Amino acid sequence: MRFYSDAEIRRVFTPQQALRAARQAFELLGDGHFVFYPRQVYESPTGFIGQMPGYIAAGAHRGFGVKNIVVTKARIDGLPSHNGVVTIFDPDSGMAQAAFDASTITELRTAAMSAFATDRLAAPGATTLALLGAGDQARAHLAAMLAIRPLRRVRVWSRSAESRERLLAWARRNVPAGCVVEGCAAVATAVADADIVCTVSGARSPILSGDMLAPHAHVNAIGASRPGAEELDPSVFRDATVYLDCRAACLEESSEIQRYLAQYGDAAATALRDAFDLCADTARPAPGRTVFKSVGFAAQDLVAARSIERLCQAACLPLMPA
Structure with missing residues (x-):
């Protein structure tokens, strides 16, 4: 299983690529191809961990995936407030396929969702x-x-x-x-x-x-x-x-x-x-x-992750083992 770092993600996932992925996720939701699972949040005195699982039933982004992200109350200079991983699984074997810096994906796909709506409205x-x-x-x-x-x-x-x-x-x-x-x-x-x-x-x-x-x-x-x-x-x-x-x-x-x-x-x-x-x-x-x-919603993270994997492979970028 490969891990895609912040730097690798930013190198290929441009605002234009993120906007395309955001639209694809909305299309999957609208067509009924995204199976929605409730977000789970577990609190602690120092913060919380949130889990967003999902399943895409059809198309190029098919398969299970989950985002696990930890948010702490104490901020450390130079580090993001949200830390974790997005993990995608092979749609046929169920094997863990790749993991991605969740903070970076969350940042970029959230802004892309807004850009999609803004472009239309x-x-x-x-x-x-x-x-x-x-x-x-x-x-x-x-x-x-x-x-x-x-x-x-x-x-x-x-x-x-x-x-x-x-x-x-x-x-x-x-x-x-x-x-x-x-x-x-x-x-x-x-x-x-x-x-x-x-x-x-x-x-x-x-x-x-x-x-x-x-x-x-x-x-x-x-x-x-x-x-x-x-x-x-x-x-x-x-x-x-x-x-x-x-x-x-x-x-x-x-x-x-x-x-x-x-x-x-x-x-x-x-x-x-x-x-x-x-x-x-x-x-x-x-x-x-x-x-x-x-x-x-998790389809945004899963579409972004699978898009990033394909973009990195197409660019022949060296990847970091998990």
Whole structure:
């Protein structure tokens, strides 16, 4: 069994490749080819381990796979907050086939999911991006958004001034010439008139309300991916067309969606849409504000892992034994 490291994954899994894999995973979910298993989370005093198993029943990505990831409360400088492995198994023999750095796959495939939704829902000429949060996901989302829209202004807000300044320095080195990157002390300032908003803050209580947003804004709601965490006030969903990355997972695990439905009732539940519907070439976004709510689902990790394995083999990259 081979282990694919962070460096090997990043060498081949470009934003364009990740976007292609994200669409394939949504198609598998929509076609009923992904068998969904509930996410399991086991808590400890120092953090938790999460397990996301899944089975893809047909196509090039067929087979079992599982992501195991540990999240610790204590952060160590220079190390990611999420550490673990994605393991895929041979679809015929059941033998363990390959393992991958789960932190890297999670970072890249999450941003690619947002890019897929944004490409379908944001205005073609969207030029202003607001990032609420300044960690690894903020950096990945900036790279993903640059791959699909001609950004001319990027605004960054973070509860940590130090994290914000680190991201600003990185962004100014990596955005195209003519794109202005600036930090904001308040969420409302960052999102004012923004075409695209990515919430990747890890906040436990809402930081964004509907009255802060432009009527045409597209929001990628990413950070609050576990029960008990919220970034968006229900008013953000109320006045928007809402797409869910995986309906079963969002209804079970998203406190934001649960509170929105509790507050606004059956009509709100009926109006929720599935992101896999956006795979259809005839799909057109509704006018006004749109929201893509993501908690993640294992097909994204499994498709990404099998895609990375094929890309590395095609590039004849030397691999590290597990």
